[in-house]
Amino acid sequence: MYAWLWRHLPGRWQARTALAVGLALAFAAVLWYLVFPWVEPKVQFDHGVVDGTPASSTAPTAPATPG
Template identity: 70%
Template structure:
C-alpha cells in the first residue's frame, strides 16, 4: 500500500517526502481533533484517583 502511494505522489523524492509528511500531519490532526474527541465518551476509562497514602502514612478505608 505504501509503495502504491509513493509511486502516485508527484515529483522527485524530496517532493514526495514533503507531501507524504504533510499527509501524515493532516491525518494526525484529523484523528486528534475529530476522531479522538468523538470516541472518548464511548470508551470507558477509569478516571478515579489512585489510592495514595495519607500524609500521616496510614491508609483510609474505602
C-alpha cells in the same frame, strides 16, 4: 500500501517526502481533533469497574490502624 502511495505522489523524492509527511500530519490532526474526541465518551478508559460497581474517588475509606 506505502509503495502505492509513493508511486502516486507527484514530483521528485524531495517533494514526495514533503507530501508524505504533510499527509501523515493531516491524518494525525484529523484523528486527534475529530475522531478521538468523538470516541472518548463512548469508550471511557478512565473509569474502572470492579465487581460491577463503578469506582468512586469520593468513597469513604477505612482509617489506618496503628500496628
